Amino acid sequence: MKDFFYRILTHRVACVCFFVILGLIVLAIFAPYIAPYDPFKINVNEILQPPSLSHPLGTDLLGRDVLSRIIYGCRISLEVSVVAVGISILIGTFIGAIAGYFGGIIDQVICRFIDTMLCFPTIFLILAVIAYLEPSILTIMVVIGVTSWMGVARLVRAEILSLKERDFVKAAKLYGAGALRIILYHLIPNALPPILVSASLGFGQAILIESALSFLGIGVQPPIPSWGNMLIEGKDTLGVAWWLSVFPGVAILITVLAFTLFGESLQEILNPKLSQKKTK
Numbered sequence: 001m002k003d004f005f006y007r008i009l010t011h012r013v014a015c016v017c018f019f020v021i022l023g024l025i026v027l028a029i030f031a032p033y034i035a036p037y038d039p040f041k042i043n044v045n046e047i048l049q050p051p052s053l054s055h056p057l058g059t060d061l062l063g064r065d066v067l068s069r070i071i072y073g074c075r076i077s078l079e080v081s082v083v084a085v086g087i088s089i090l091i092g093t094f095i096g097a098i099a100g101y102f103g104g105i106i107d108q109v110i111c112r113f114i115d116t117m118l119c120f121p122t123i124f125l126i127l128a129v130i131a132y133l134e135p136s137i138l139t140i141m142v143v144i145g146v147t148s149w150m151g152v153a154r155l156v157r158a159e160i161l162s163l164k165e166r167d168f169v170k171a172a173k174l175y176g177a178g179a180l181r182i183i184l185y186h187l188i189p190n191a192l193p194p195i196l197v198s199a200s201l202g203f204g205q206a207i208l209i210e211s212a213l214s215f216l217g218i219g220v221q222p223p224i225p226s227w228g229n230m231l232i233e234g235k236d237t238l239g240v241a242w243w244l245s246v247f248p249g250v251a252i253l254i255t256v257l258a259f260t261l262f263g264e265s266l267q268e269i270l271n272p273k274l275s276q277k278k279t280k
Contacts, residue, residue, distance in 0.1 A: 007269045014265035020258040028075040037065035039072045039225050048241045058243040060233060066243060069225035070251050076226050077255065080141050081206035085199050087145025092152025093195060097183045099153070100160025107157075117150050123212065135218050144206050152198050159191040193270040200263030204256040211252050227252050 008014045027034060037055075043063030051058045057066040099110040117125075125147045133139050163169065164187065172182050207227075213219030214228025222229055227248040234244025 004269075008266075011265055011269055013261055014269060017258045017262035017265065020254065021262060024074055024078060024255060024258070027071055028078045031071050031075045035065075035068035035071045037068040039064060039068040040223055048237070050241075051243055057247045058241070060230075060241075060244055061237065066230075066247055069230060070227070070247060073225045073227045073230060073248065074251065074255075076137065076220055076224065077207045077210060077252075080137065080144070080210045080220075081203045083141040084144035084148065084206040084210075085202040087142065088149040088202060089152055089195060089199055091146070092149035092198075093156050093188060093191075095149070096153035096156025097160050097188055097191075100157040101164055101179065101183055101187065103161075110153075111157075114150050114153055122147055123209065126209065126213070127218070130213070130218055135221055137220055137224070140210055140213060140219050144209050148202065148205065148209075152195065152202075155194045155198055156188075156191055159194055160187050163187050163190050197263050197267045197270065200259055200266055204259035204263070207252065207256055207259070 008018055041064060043059070046055070046059050046063040047061060049055055049059040049063075055065050055067065057070065060066055060069070095110060095114075099107045126143055129143050129147065130139065133143070160183075169182060169186055172186055177186075210219055210226070211228035211231070214226040215232045217229075217232065219228055220226035222233075230248040231245055234241060234248070238245055
C-alpha cells in the first residue's frame with residue numbers, strides 16, 4: 001500500500017489529480033462549515049449580484065450565493081457518482097467474473113447480452129428508464145449504476161480469462177476450492193487493477209450524466225443545488241449574468257478532468273509496461 005501511494009505521489013499528473021480529488025472530498029464532507037452562506041436562503045435585495053468580496057462568485061436569480069451552492073453541489077455530485085459507480089462495479093464485476101470463469105455457453109450468452117446493452121447509448125437508455133420513475137437523487141444513483149456496468153463486465157471478463165489459467169487457481173482447484181471461493185478469494189482480488197481504473201473513469205462519467213440529467217430537468221430537483229440545475233438556471237441570463245453558467249461549468253470541467261486523468265495515470269502506475277511503451 002505504501003508503495004502504491006509512493007507511485008501516485010511521484011507521478012506528476014496522478015499527484016495533482018489526487019490532491020484535486022482530495023480537495024473535492026473535503027469540500028463535500030465539510031460543506032456546511034466551508035460554505036459562507038446558506039445555499040437555500042433567498043435574498044431579494046441581492047438578486048444577480050456580480051462577483052464581489054461579499055459574494056466571490058456572485059448571486060443567482062433568487063439572491064442565493066453561487067459559491068455556497070457550488071460547494072453543496074459538489075456534495076451532491078460526489079454522492080451520486082460514488083453510489084452509481086459502486087453499483088456498476090458490483091454488477092459488472094460479478095457478471096464479468098461469472099462469464100470469464102465458466103466460459104462456454106454461459107460466457108456466450110452473457111457476452112451477447114452485454115453487446116445488446118452496448119447497442120443503446122447510455123444517456124438514451126437512462127432517459128428511457130427514468131421516464132417511468134419519479135426524479136430524485138436516489139433514482140439518479142440507481143439508474144446510472146444499473147445502466148453503466150457493461151464496460152466493467154468486459155474488462156473483468158478479459159482479466160479473469162487470463163487469471164484462471166494461472167498456477168494459483170489450479171492449486172486452489174486441487175485443494176478442493178469451489179467456484180465461488182475461487183472467484184471471490186483468488187480471481188477478483190487479482191483483477192483489482194483494471195477495476196480501480198474503471199472506477200476512477202466511471203466517477204467522471206457519472207458526474208457528467210448527473211449534470212446532463214439535472215440540466216434537462218429530470219435529475220436532481222431544485223431547490224437542492226446541483227451543478228446541472230445551476231447551469232439551466234443560468235442559461236437564460238447568460239448575457240447579463242455570465243457567472244451563473246460559467247462557474248458551475250468550470251466546476252464540472254475540473255472535476256471530470258481530475259477523475260479522468262487520475263484514471264489514466266492509475267493505469268500507467270498499475271501497469272508499468274504501458275508507461276514504458278509510451279516513453280519509447
